[in-house]
Amino acid sequence: MSATSLDQDISTVAYARHIGTAVLFVGTDGTWSVGRVGQKVSEYQSVKFNGQGGIHDDTFDVTALAAELREDGGYVLYLQANQNPALFFEATTDAQGNINGAKALSQAELFAAEVRYGIDLNYNGGLGDAMVLVDAGSVNLYLDGLGAYQLQQPDGSFRPLQFGGVALTLDALEGFEIETIVPKEGGYQIYVRDEEDNLFELGTDEAGSVDAGTFQTVGSAQLSELEQRLGEDINAAGDTPVAAGWTSLLKTAAVKAQVEALTANNAKINHAGLVKIVDAAIESVGGASNPIGTDLFSDLKAIAARGKELFTAPDLAGAETGYLLYVFNQLVNGSKANNFYTGGQTQTQTLGNLSANATANTLQKLEDKWLLGKDLPNPTTEGDTANPNAAAASGLYKAFSAELISGASAFDVNQGSAGTCYLLASMAAVAQVNPTALNSVFVPNGSSADSLQTWGVRFFDTNGKVHWVTANNQFVVKNLEDTETAYSKVKGVDAQGNPTQELWAPLLEKAYAQANELQIFGRTTQTNSMLAIEGGLAEAVVNVAGGKVTTFADEVTTYNGNSILQTSVVPTGSTALEEYTKAMNEGKVLFVVSQATTSDANGSKLFVPGHAYMAYDADTSSATNTTVKVYNPWGFSAVTAQEPVPSHLAPFDMEMAALVGTTGISLWMSV
Known part of the structure; x- marks a missing residue:
């Protein structure tokens, strides 16, 4: 992805949006393909209409959510209207991906599809028409099967929250989250939080109809008084004083x-x-x-x-x-x-x-x-699509024992078969330029009763807010007898090329998948699954280390609406090359996106398309150095007597001018 193609999807590589009985695959150009688990990407069928392929989420103003196999060998696609999220469709194809039928889904049909395939198509947090508990307190708040808020009454019945005579839905509250609801005389008081953590209140009448005229900000002094009076930790901040007794x-x-x-x-x-x-x-x-x-x-x-x-x-x-x-x-x-x-x-x-x-x-x-890290991600992945032999695969979990961190560096990062190059390149960059930053990422918990080790793992969301998950030392293997993980590897090398074993890289990769279901990374699929974190850009640098990243363009803009990915204009009197070189010499992260294909003189791969790398200062003793080392998250690989022509080189040396000037290469840097 070039630095100027900022209207493209956030993924630097193609990715599987859904893997169930079939694979729904989205290419780097956003087009849909369908295939079977175990097939190579090249064997998938492009979804076609009237014989024409190239269909994507904007072609018919619908977003493809999932694909499943039909008994006749074809596929069924589930689609959501872009302009009306409450409207869903089902499209059928033959085995070659040709659409041969489509219809709008009734509520009953939508619910039946969710239950049949175990997919939360409307993202209300449940399957079918089941009620989903959103908040439990003095008043229990639920979402029904259509994503409408319902207040549970003392007798167990439900009363819908309404605004302007219309049911209040999850979509209608986009940008806000209900923290708690408490009863008041003649109705209810609702406390909601926005994405900037501001707290607001608004009231309803006894029937649950929201009065917009009551909407107001809740200040800190008012919040403290309310929490004392109601006995509720309204903002869930955990800051109630610990009084004697x-x-x-x-x-x-x-x-x-x-x-x-x-x-x-x-x-x-x-x-x-x-x-x-x-x-x-x-x-x-x-x-x-x-x-x-x-x-x-x-x-x-x-x-x-x-x-x-x-x-x-x-x-x-x-x-x-x-x-x-x-x-x-x-x-x-x-x-x-x-x-x-x-x-x-x-x-x-x-x-x-x-x-x-x-x-x-x-x-x-x-x-x-x-607390125990046992909600392990779905182990299925589409695979590293920078590799033409990538195919959807799964595995089992197995416990591994090693030190968490023993002298962190980029060389600890060794990708494996999951399509997480953007995440591992980000992790490698942080480890190389600021290894002590990883100390604040992990909280050691020790071993649990079943002898599994656990750690708290920290991430930043797209607004810079901190979130935590608990991850244990179980990682995906293809077979239980395997001594190495299938995805990010436990093995690495130290600065001298000696083998090491450290858990931090696979732990951080797995924890990222767990944190994804908190809906904090702005990803298309927000589930606890390895496939859901395949494909991405430099946002992962920020998710791991905080701050922001930027690349240079003709004007300042956010990338895909994500404020942590913001383009910058080159300062007057400078050049992009000078700014990237300065950042490199200051020890800042350089994240590299490749759509290029290059090799060294012997044929070892350097850059491959649809892949992420990181670059770092080749001479930290010089404040004006212009040479970088580029690291491929596929792992350390060097020319040796035993392997004079390795499949790829990592790291390899480049002049900054060559890196910035290579067609198909774009850079992001931390700011």
């Missing part, structure tokens, strides 16, 4: 005993302690299918509300983080990621947010997800 609020004896023991003499609760508390809570329920009840739910919420003062979670450098506060809040107070549980399978199961009516089994699954 506060544990008298806790009604579950086993939970209270654990909290008091762990906080004796002003001690803080670490990861192991929090696991003990949740384990005690689960055991107190008395059976996997029993509801946890109002008292236990209130106890867990009371602990979460005081998380800032109760929890301790230092990173690798010893600096305190908000890791436990974040993950326990997701566990107790709800998260979009709680809608489904994947557990390393190729098809998810519905889960749901915690409530008084949730079972002990649900609480166990939420503990597995947020």
